[in-house]
Amino acid sequence: MTVASASPATGGLRDRKKLQTRRALATAALRLVAERGLDHVTVDEISAAAGVSSRTFFNYFPSKDDALIGxxxxxxxxxxxxxxxxxxxxxxxxxxxxxxxxxxxxxxxxxxxxxxxxxxxxxxxxxxxxxxxxxxxxxxxxxxxxxxxxxxxxxxxxxxxxxxxxxxxxxxxxxxxxxxxxxxxxxxxxxxxxxxxxxxxxxxxxxxxxxxxxxx
Structure with a gap:
């Protein structure tokens, strides 16, 4: 099945933005846990460090652990x-x-x-x-x-x-x-x-x- 409704440029830009957000969340999670330890970092703190809301976090990862393992x-x-x-x-x-x-x-x-x-x-x-x-x-x-x-x-x-x-x-x-x-x-x-x-x-x-x- 092919998706023809979106232009390649639009689809590509959207995908790149999603990838950037996902990477920002994973990087923030890893850096915070490396500094503080697993039990001392929350999803809210990861989201804030990545510049997004907690709701956005859960659009990309079901849990903090999933953000860490990638x-x-x-x-x-x-x-x-x-x-x-x-x-x-x-x-x-x-x-x-x-x-x-x-x-x-x-x-x-x-x-x-x-x-x-x-x-x-x-x-x-x-x-x-x-x-x-x-x-x-x-x-x-x-x-x-x-x-x-x-x-x-x-x-x-x-x-x-x-x-x-x-x-x-x-x-x-x-x-x-x-x-x-x-x-x-x-x-x-x-x-x-x-x-x-x-x-x-x-x-x-x-x-x-x-x-x-x-x-x-």
Missing amino acids: DQGLDGARFVARFESVPPETPALTAIRTALADVIEEMQADRELWLLRMDVITRNPALLPRLASVGAETERAMTEVIAARVGVPPDHGFPSLLTAVTGAALRTAMVRWAAAGGARSLPDLVGEAFDALAAGLPDPGPTPLHQSRTTS
Whole structure:
């Protein structure tokens, strides 16, 4: 279905304004919680910091927690759609890596906000159940589309295993990225993780520092 009632310019401007407001609310929420802690920030304070009303806040996010964790559900749905668009002859692991590429580049481009988000989530474990809930929804969807791609039922072990290991690879890369304060490129770190998966996780060679310690 296409929407022909609005001109591209009008629709584009409206979408940009909505995106700007959504980003302003998320940024305000993250900065206030980083400064004060999760229990000491209200929706009213987030809204005021973003220059909008509390009513406007709830047009964009159902709760304070959702503003903090961001558009994880939307990002997950976009990722699943990108995965489904990869040519069917592409092996599933490669297809996941291909589908992730744009998402990872967007995260790298929005580096400061994502690093702040990861820091806030790490320091406020009460956010983890909501994050896990959203992640579980994406994993269920991924398991189904992987099963369809490779021609097995959803309860086959392969789709769930591939979803789990690629999710772990992405999380590992993101944790390393955050620990280094974004000094390394997130696409490079994700690439390293997926290269290791594709190679069957062979033992890495010792790093020069570790090698010098073991031989001294």
